[in-house]
Amino acid sequence: MSWREMLRAEVTDDQQLIKHNLKKPVSKPSSADCADIADRESKLNVSKQREQKQSHxxxxxxxxxxxxxxxxxxxxxxxxxxxxxxxxxxxxxxxxxxxxxxxxxxxxxxxxxxxxxRGERPDHFTEKAHCRQCGPVYLWISGTVLGCPWCFNRAADRPIPRPRSVRCGECCHFERVSYHPHLGHCTMGEPEAVAGLWDSDRRYCLRYIPHPQQSTNVPTGATEAKTKS
Ligand code: SF4
Ligand SMILES: [Zn+2]
Structure with a gap:
């Protein structure tokens, strides 16, 4: 028998098989079986969720x-x-x-x-340093830094404890009066004399924020701080 005949025979057989299968009645699963499978799946899910919750x-x-x-x-x-x-x-x-x-x-x-x-110095911030953004600050290192943890206070308008006195005239909250070259008022409502504040007077102020041009002026003797690793 040639391969064509063999193939034809197989095709015939397949066709017969297909016909046979088409004639064969499809047995429907019973609704009881479906319900049983669904119930088992739901129980498995519940138990899985319970295990996940327990482990969490x-x-x-x-x-x-x-x-x-x-x-x-x-x-x-x-x-x-x-x-x-x-x-x-x-x-x-x-x-x-x-x-x-x-x-x-x-x-x-x-x-x-x-x-x-709260504007309180942590116990280990014992060194007098200078932040180019905040001015004089307490840190765990001395010297000058480009930014410091007190910068968060500055950005949030919270008080910053100062290791040394500052001048109102160098503060961005100092508003000069038009009728006097040295007098001004504090826009932060800090206590002041009736006439106002004298720009070169020194005071300890938790609200002091240096003018941008002042913040780059490093105090004499200050060295660039090496940050702790
Ligand atoms: S915030 Fe302090 S340093 Fe600045 S102007 Fe007011 S009182 Fe002076
Ligand atoms: Zn700072």
Whole structure:
């Protein structure tokens, strides 16, 4: 038998097979079977969701325990640290890339930041420095810096404790009067004499912000600070 005949025979057989299948009645699944499958799937989903919730709660509980350790001796609660953590930070903690030491350092920073927001100097900011944007500031290093943590206060109009007195005449909140070359008023409402403020008088002022041209004037003897790594 040639391959053509063989092929024809196979085609014939296939056609017969197709015809046979078309004639064969299709058996419908019973509605009871469908309901059973749907019920099993729904149970599986519920159990999967329950497991996911349980594991999320367990991870949260372990994270809160870790945060409780991180904030020991500090004026901050685990929940406050938790709120400050980003979803990426939490993922890093879950994968073990964020250690307890790092969380403790982060808690320390948050405590410092809160004091600074109130205009209070953190205990370790003991050096007299000069920020080109904020003027004289307390930092953990001395010398001159281009920007500093107090810049956040400056941007948010919060007070900045000063290590030395400043001159109103060099402050951007000083508004000169038209009738006198040295007198002016404070637009921040700081206490002043009836006649106003004398531009060259020195005072300790938490609201002082240097004029841009003053901020670039580095005090005599100040050196460019080397930032701590
Ligand atoms: S903010 Fe302070 S330094 Fe500036 S003008 Fe007012 S009182 Fe003077
Ligand atoms: Zn600054």
């Amino acid at each position: 709660e367990e991870r949260q509980s372990r994270l809160m325990e870790c945060l409780a350790d991180a904030c020991k001796g500090l004026e901050i609660t685990p929940m406050e640290i938790h709120k400050a953590l980003s979803p990426d930070d939490i993922k890093e903690w879950e994968s073990g890339d964020l250690t307890l030491e790092e969380l403790s350092a982060f808690a320390d920073l948050l405590v410092d930041r809160r004091s600074m927001d």
